[in-house]
């Protein structure tokens with residue numbers, strides 16, 4: 120087939136998107152950091168009542184923004200809601216970066232970052248993680264140039280699981296020029312147990328260039344409804360609202376998020392179950408002889424190095440679907456209680472890198 124339409128060269132160079140292999144029916148899908156729990160009955164009830172799908176949503180999402188503003192003690196304009204926190208990240212990047220600009224982030228980090236940056240026309244600048252899987256914030260600060268328009272900090276880092284501490288983050292922010300946007304991606308904040316971890320919600324008032332991203336996808340188990348939010352200065356969130364695709368936040372997503380906030384304590388009990396399971400899994404992996412980073416999200420990272428592709432096959436043969444990032448390692452989500460035994464049996468058989 121001829122391809123007459125002229126595409127932007129950076130878009131034409133991207134590999135076409137292909138959906139990942141679906142898990143066999145009896146396999147545990149531990150590849151997307153999803154929450155294994157079904158929605159709370161109270162959340163399911165509002166889903167049914169909000170299915171007026173012939174109507175457009177109220178996409179300003181005022182009731183949800185009011186509920187979040189109350190929770191965080193901010194104004195309603197200092198909260199922005201998007202169809203997943205990923206779409207807010209895209210909006211923010213479009214608001215600040217274009218061709219010739221640079222967007223800085225740690226690597227390896229969330230696999231969605233490079234594509235989002237490319238689509239804005241800007242260039243990704245990736246700063247390698249420390250050996251423990253944490254961000255090297257000193258090197259990141261040193262990598263800032265006149266062209267840097269945004270910096271993404273992911274804590275806990277997906278896929279390594281290590282956090283940024285409050286002190287590290289404050290030291291870093293002191294080095295970032297005020298006219299560079301810093302996006303703190305806290306998709307897994309609810310799973311964090313380290314008291315030294317940075318907590319973005321307390322910081323946005325102090326930094327006029329900081330936006331914090333959170334999501335209902337992970338701890339709240341609403342990944343399929345696409346709903347996330349940002350906390351930050353109104354002028355930055357207004358810019359995100361300006362670049363947002365209109366009407367993309369569904370009414371169902373908003374209602375489920377509101378119901379989740381209303382049953383917050385019940386949801387946090389489930390998070391506590393997953394946190395306990397995570398710590399058990401990590402301890403068992405250490406007992407097997409694995410040298411892996413601390414795990415502060417709902418996943419663990421096995422540094423399988425050159426054996427990564429093989430490791431994924433071993434897990435698959437044990438009925439566990441993991442996310443492989445060759446040649447570095449595999450990320451394994453904390454899922455159903457029944458998955459743990461299989462996960463550990465597989466890990467026992469995976470070849471360790473030297």
Ligand SMILES: *Cc1c(COP(=O)(O)O)cnc(C)c1O
Pocket residue numbers: 152202203204205206229273277304306333334335336337342345346347
């Ligand atoms: C899962 C994830 C998100 C995104 O989620 P949404 O479903 O778009 O809210 C954002 N950042 C990181 C690091 C993630 O792992």
